Amino acid sequence: MASSSSIIRSFPINSAPLFFKPQSRSHPTSLHFFSTLHHQRQPDRYMSMCFRPGSSIFSCRISSVEKHEAGMSKSGEIVKIRTLLDHQVKFGQQVAVLGSTPELGLWKKHVPMTWTEEGWIAELDLRGGKTAELKFVILSDKCMVWENGDNRRLMVPECGEFHLLCHWNRTNESLELTEEICDEKLEVKELKVDDKSYQNLEDEDADDDSGGSSPFVEQWQGNEASFMRSNDHKNREFDRSWNTQELDGPALKLVQGDQRARNWWRKLEVVHELLVGDYGENDMLEALVYSAIYLKWINTGQIPCFEGGGHHRPNRLAEISRRIFRVIENMSYAKDESPQNVLVIRKIHSCLPSxxxxxxxxxxxxRIRDIAHRNDIPHDLKQEIKHTIQNKLHRNAGPEDLIATEAMLLRITKEPGQYSEAFIEQFKIFHLELKDFFNAG
Structure with missing residues (x-):
């Protein structure tokens, strides 16, 4: 495996990396990556014996319930409760919930929960106006391990949809049921970009945007934004060199791929090719670690992106990101995938475009095309928006486009009243859309 110092010297980076600091030449890169990025929690000590749920009970407090006029609620109506358990388990284990009602298996049949990035989730349909006792269990090939402590007792509201957050082994915690917004309504507003109601939501967010830098921009270590009035992006690349000495395996493949990749979508292709390679277990971990570091350096400007000719709209980047996502998600759910690999995969997610x-x-x-052709802004400003942001974004998008957009936003909002409110409003909305694309929200 390549040493940490050799992989750092291999890329023509702009400055020292943010989160990858070698400690000695003998230590592998992956170890430093884990030690600096993650504080790995020790696995919880689970009880080795199975036991029956306790006879004592604990009442859950309901902080918010759907209010109805007297006489309108119906006893026994189905109430949907999206239950989230915030807990990590060992590789190969699953989490489920059991309880006293038929919907919860009558303490005999467990209800499986699904793993998400939020935690373990179960969509429960319970009878309104009833009381349900429940507990969470961890399932493995050998045993079913119950939570410690008394049973949780939940007074189910008469009707409505709610969200319930729980924590493993905290059966005496004060739980809260909160009303849940309908997912279908959210999806409609998200997909109908031209819908007036969705537009209003964006406008409200834009009004709250004071023009301050996002964390994405605050971590930027690349070149500062430079506004142009003509297409001279291609002339902005400086001489670069790559050092492949002492490299082999995935590290060598990554550096050689970067030599051929000038722009962002090419660099994403390099990551995809690296991750679909046929590796052993150790080399696969190396490929994941190097991919995560490489993507982070790109997103912080330490590995710069340049135009590479042709027109490649942002949808091309989105499709490459989708392919990478599928590859690493298939790894995550593989039966024999190591916890270390899954840990690094989670870091790759945040570095991919949406x-x-x-x-x-x-x-x-x-939207940026319409902004660049407005009649209520000066001609020079139009040209700067068109050539610095619009044309660049629709030819060869890269993280530097968000940097330029935030710099422009700060500039046009610096002096209140200098530009029309309608123009400022539309630019703020575009800024939010671009942050969403770069996963920088």
């Missing part, structure tokens, strides 16, 4: 439906259409992010 592939929401609005970014995979043939011509995404068109």
């Amino acid at each position: 592939f929401k439906s609005e970014f995979t259409v043939s011509v995404p992010l068109t």
Whole structure:
């Protein structure tokens, strides 16, 4: 495996990396990556014996219930409760919930929970107006391990949809049921980009945007934004060199791929090719670690992106991101995948551009085109927006485009009243859309 110092010297980076600091040449890169990025929690000590749920009970407090006029509620109506257990388990284990009602298996049949990035989730349909006792269990090939402590007791509201957050082994915690917003309504507002109601939501967010830098921009270590009035992006690349000495395996493949990849979508292709390689267990971990570091350096400007010719709209980047996501998600759910690999995969997720439906259409992010052709802003400002942001974004998008957009936003909001409110409002909305695309929200 390549040493940490050799992989750092291999890329023509702009400055010292943010989170990858070698400690000695003998230590592998992956160890430093874990030690600096993650504080790995020790696995919880689970009880080795199975036991029956306790006879004592604990009442859950309901902080918010759907209010209805007297006489309108119906006893026995189905109440949906989205239950989230915030807990990590060992590799190969699953989490489920059991309880006293038929919907919860009558303490005999468990209800499986699904793993998400939020935690373990179960969509429970319980009878309204009833009392349910429940507990969480951890399932493995050998045993079913119950939570310690008394049973949780939940007074189910008469009707409505709610969210319930729980923590493992905290059966005496004060739980809260909170009303849940309908997911279908959220999806409609998200997909209908031109819908007036969705537009209003964006406008409200834009009004709250004071023009301050996002964490994405605060971590930027690349070149500062430079506004242009002509297409001279291609002349902005400086001489670069790569050092492949002492490299082999995934590290060598990554550096050689970067030599051929000038722009962001090419660099994403390099990551995809690296992750679909046929590796052993150790080399696969190396490939994941190097991919996470490489993507982080790109997103912080330490490995710069340049235009590489041709027109490649942001939807191309979204599609490549989707392919990478599928590869690493298949790894995550593989039966024999190591916890270390899963840990690094979670870091890769946040460095990928979004592939929401609005970014995979043939011509995404068109608002900036309309902004660049407005009649209520000066001609020179139009040209700067057109050539610095619009044309660049729709030819060869890269993290530097968000940097330029935030710099422009700060500039046009610096002196209140200098530009029309309608123009400022539309630019703020575009800024939010671009942050969403770069996963920088």
